[in-house]
Amino acid sequence: MNQPAYQKKDPLEPVQEMVQACIQCGTCTSSCPNEFAMDITPRHMWRMVLMGRKKDIFQSKTFDLCSACYYCTLRCPRGLPLTEAMGRLKQIAARENLPKYKTSVRFYKSFMESVRRHGRVREMEFMTLYFASMKDPILPLKFTPLGIQLMSKRKVSIQIPSKGEGTLDAVFRKVEELEK
Known part of the structure; x- marks a missing residue:
């Protein structure tokens, strides 16, 4: 058609x-x-x-x-x-970019950005990227008790956000090229 x-x-x-x-x-x-x-x-x-x-x-x-x-x-x-x-x-x-799904789309994009930079998800960086994309200064405070609990059990480590090595950069670029 x-x-x-x-x-x-x-x-x-x-x-x-x-x-x-x-x-x-x-x-x-x-x-x-x-x-x-x-x-x-x-x-x-x-x-x-x-x-x-x-x-x-x-x-x-x-x-x-x-x-x-x-x-x-x-x-x-x-x-x-x-x-x-x-x-x-x-x-x-x-x-x-439907309003009802913006939260989950931002969550996914933040997750994938961390994976793209490091070849795996770095939880602290991922959540920092997500909270920053939400532009709601109160939102991270809602998750503070959970974050403290996860850190105390060593399920999440504090890592300084970085540019990373771009381990999967070539793969991501190829996928973006194929999707166009």
């Missing part, structure tokens, strides 16, 4: 293609270990995707609760890549 350059492609289109053969059998819902906590069932989510109800999808917490266990994908009688489709919905929410 060729669209003129001035028309913006619907971000749901790739997800719709992934689930277009859904027969609404409910196997995904009955397979999901997190379904009990979801506000709408996975089966209903796929129907909303097919109908293009973007606003309703992103007001829901269903796709956000997907733990990527792959049960739905493994048990789908049509062999649909449902876990991948849920992941795509998460990517759309992050890319469009």
Whole structure:
């Protein structure tokens, strides 16, 4: 489907293609270990995707609760890549910077920045990056008791934030290049 350059492609289109053969059998819902906590069932989510109800999808917490266990994908009688489709919905929410998901997107980006710099997560740096991105001076205070407890049990060490060696920099650049 060729669209003129001035028309913006619907971000749901790739997800719709992934689930277009859904027969609404409910196997995904009955397979999901997190379904009990979801506000709408996975089966209903796929129907909303097919109908293009973007606003309703992103007001829901269903796709956000997907733990990527792959049960739905493994048990789908049509062999649909449902876990991948849920992941795509998460990517759309992050890319469009939806207010409801800003916290988790910032958390993920801070985590990945620490991994990129050091080849592993450095917890103190990661949390510093996260709290700084949240721009809420009260937020770190809410986590102080937990931080003290973790440090006293030597689960988190105090390390001075640094630029790191960029151990995984080349890998990250290659992924960014492939994603474009």
